Structure formats: structure tokens, C-alpha cells
Amino acid sequence: MKANAENTQFLSEEEFNENLELWALLEVIYQKYGYDFRNYNYSSIRRQLKRRMEVEKIDSISQIQHLILNDKKLFHKVISDFYINVTELFRDPAFFKSIRNRVVPLLKSYPSIKIWHAGCGTGQEVYSLAILLQEENLFERTHIYATDVNGEALQKAREGIYPVGLIKENAHNYLESGGMESLSKYCTVNYGNVIMNGELRKHISYFDHNLATDSSIGEMNLIFCRNVLIYFNNELKRRAVSVFWESLCHKGFFCAGANERLLGEENEAMFEVFDEKNKIYRKREAA
Ligand SMILES: C[S@@+](CC[C@H](N)C(=O)[O-])C[C@H]1O[C@@H](n2cnc3c(N)ncnc32)[C@H](O)[C@@H]1O
Structure with missing residues (x-):
């Protein structure tokens, strides 16, 4: 053992x-x-x-x-x-508000933006960010890489088809996160389901990536890995956090879930705290 x-x-x-x-x-x-x-x-x-x-x-x-x-x-x-696939649109609205109010203004000066959603599940988190970036006029210069180890969840994310209740259930989250429109504007209703608008899928690629075995990807400006590390033991968490550190560009942002922490002192040399309450960190150029 x-x-x-x-x-x-x-x-x-x-x-x-x-x-x-x-x-x-x-x-x-x-x-x-x-x-x-x-x-x-x-x-x-x-x-x-x-x-x-x-x-x-x-x-x-x-x-x-x-x-x-x-x-x-x-x-x-x-x-x-x-593979617990629990998720929602604009999960933890205060977090998305912080992305909108504190991170987006910095991203606005970047000519292009690369974002990785690791453990994206059935995609609600990815569409939430796509909506936010569209409202902030940043989506056109963004590419989102959305990955998960669970092929079935990834397929649902790719299709972007959800039960119609999703919009009603998450409308409050959206408004609380600083949403500017009606959430229903971003999808069409079809036989008891909602389909996310094609515009939102334009800059998103989905692929399989296992945080337990696969390596770093790209030079990311922002990485989301929310509500995934909580299911790992410290050894696996350590591995995943190193993969994220290697995948981030200089001063790139890393976002964990509301109930997750990086590994304490061990990671202080790798990341600085950007927003402790909302678990947003920034890469340091560490050893
Ligand atoms: C609770 S969901 C989180 C979904 C979304 N990030 C959110 O916060 O709403 C956890 C996700 O982590 C994925 N996952 C579990 N182990 C993983 C691994 N080793 N590599 C990549 N993804 C993993 C699961 O398949 C699941 O989709």
C-alpha cells in the first residue's frame, strides 16, 4: 500500500x-x-x-x-x-465574476488567448467561459482546448445538447456572475433539449487527456482544472499541478475549484495567489 x-x-x-x-x-x-x-x-x-x-x-x-x-x-x-461528472453552467458565480472583472481586463491586452479546460466533464464550464468571453469581445481571438479522460462526457460536451431545464436551473448563476443578457439567448430549444449556439463552438477543440498519465500541452494563458484535483491523492495532485505549471506561459493563470487547494508550501515557489477566495493562481518562473 x-x-x-x-x-x-x-x-x-x-x-x-x-x-x-x-x-x-x-x-x-x-x-x-x-x-x-x-x-x-x-x-x-x-x-x-x-x-x-x-x-x-x-x-x-x-x-x-x-x-x-x-x-x-x-x-x-x-x-x-x-469519474464524477457533476457540473453546471457558471458553477460558483463569484469565481466567474472574478474572471470577468479581474482576469479579463488583463487578457484584453493579449493578441491571442489559449485556454485549457482540464477535466471539462460534459462541457457546461466550457460553454460558460465561451459565453463570458463572447460578451467581453474576446472570444474571436481565443482558442479553448477542452479535455477529459471520460470519452462519454467529452462526447456530450462536443455535442452541446442538454435537457431544457439546464437554462432555467442555471440562469441565476449566470446573472450573479455578471451575465449581461438572458442565458436563453445562447441556445435553441429542440424537442425538450437545448442546443448551444454554433457560434460558441467555433473556437473549441475537444480531446482525450488523462491527468494521471499524459503530459503538458501548449503555452496556455489560462488553465481551468476545477473540481478534479479533489478526487486525487497528493501524489497524483502533485503530478497534475506540475503538468499545469509546464503548460502555462509566463504569468499564466491557473484556476482550481472552490473547495480545492494547491499543495500548500510545496507550490508557493510555482504559483502566486491572484484571488485566494476564488482559487485563482498565477505562474511564477520557479525552479
Ligand atoms: C466533477 S467533474 C468537474 C467538471 C468541471 N470541471 C466543473 O468543475 O464543473 C470532474 C471531471 O474530472 C474528470 N476526470 C477524472 N479523472 C481525470 C483524469 N485522470 N484526467 C482528466 N480528467 C479526469 C471526470 O471525468 C469529470 O468529468
Whole structure:
């Protein structure tokens, strides 16, 4: 259990044994199917497994381990659970307000802008930024690279088709974030769904990128990786943060989720705080 030693401190014997079962399950998933969740946060993995065990009426993690060796359907359900795809438009409005009021004025002096959404999920975060940049007359000179490890989520992001309730549910977020129009202006309704406007997709490329195994991309001015690091253990978080540091241009911005922190002192040499409350950081030219 070396790789997850941080998860084994202060545990009862029962919890320790359960962690061993988890470790064995994640190792089986990696060895048999090549999906690497070995450095994900155990508490979150355990929560997802408990829910799946209830639904499928399975008694133990060891039993799941045995079943998924031959049951590919169950295997896919289990790994889809691990990729928690919860998201919304203009999630954490105060964050988007800070991007609009504090980051955008700086971006306005750039001739072109490159942005990476790592762990973009089903795309709501990407369309939120596209709308914001369009309203600030910056979208035409921007290119957004939107990536995720989950191919199904990425396909939904690419299509930009959502249940019609999305606009009503997130209209308040949009206005609170400083939105200037009606959110419905950015989509058309079609048979109970909304389709995001073609104009918004023009400068976005979607592709597969795994933060556990893939390397840095491009010279980005801004990187969003929100509500993803929270599912990683420190080892994987450290890896992802280095990838982001390498992918940013001089003084580039890095944005984490509302409940996420960089790795404390360890990252002070790499990033300076730009907006602590909204988890916006800026690259330092560090060793
Ligand atoms: C909770 S969603 C966050 C979506 C969006 N960033 C937001 O904040 O609303 C977490 C996303 O991280 C993705 N993810 C999980 N592990 C990943 C990895 N190793 N590499 C890239 N993306 C990953 C999941 O597939 C999921 O889409």
C-alpha cells in the first residue's frame, strides 16, 4: 500500500482492511483493463463503491473485484461512477465574476488567448467561459482546448445538447456572475433539449487527456482544472499541478475549484495567489 500511505494513517483495523480491499480492486482494474485509479482519493472511491454496491446488491468490495473480472457491464458502471461528472453552467458565480472583472481586463491586452479546460466533464464550464468571453469581445481571438479522460462526457460536451431545464436551473448563476443578457439567448430549444449556439463552438477543440498519465500541452494563458484535483491523492495532485505549471506561459493563470487547494508550501515557489477566495493562481518562473 506504499502509493497510498497517506490514506492509511489513523485507521481502525476494519478501515485498514477495507483500504486493502480497495487497493486490490484498483490494482485489478489497472492490470486487467488498463484504467488507472490507483492514485485517486480513497474516501471518494469508497463512497462511489458503496452506492454501486447498494444498487447492485453486492456485499463487499472483494466481491466487486471478483465480479468485474468477467462482467464488463459492471466494470463500466464502476468506472463511470469514479469519474464524477457533476457540473453546471457558471458553477460558483463569484469565481466567474472574478474572471470577468479581474482576469479579463488583463487578457484584453493579449493578441491571442489559449485556454485549457482540464477535466471539462460534459462541457457546461466550457460553454460558460465561451459565453463570458463572447460578451467581453474576446472570444474571436481565443482558442479553448477542452479535455477529459471520460470519452462519454467529452462526447456530450462536443455535442452541446442538454435537457431544457439546464437554462432555467442555471440562469441565476449566470446573472450573479455578471451575465449581461438572458442565458436563453445562447441556445435553441429542440424537442425538450437545448442546443448551444454554433457560434460558441467555433473556437473549441475537444480531446482525450488523462491527468494521471499524459503530459503538458501548449503555452496556455489560462488553465481551468476545477473540481478534479479533489478526487486525487497528493501524489497524483502533485503530478497534475506540475503538468499545469509546464503548460502555462509566463504569468499564466491557473484556476482550481472552490473547495480545492494547491499543495500548500510545496507550490508557493510555482504559483502566486491572484484571488485566494476564488482559487485563482498565477505562474511564477520557479525552479
Ligand atoms: C466533477 S467533474 C468537474 C467538471 C468541471 N470541471 C466543473 O468543475 O464543473 C470532474 C471531471 O474530472 C474528470 N476526470 C477524472 N479523472 C481525470 C483524469 N485522470 N484526467 C482528466 N480528467 C479526469 C471526470 O471525468 C469529470 O468529468
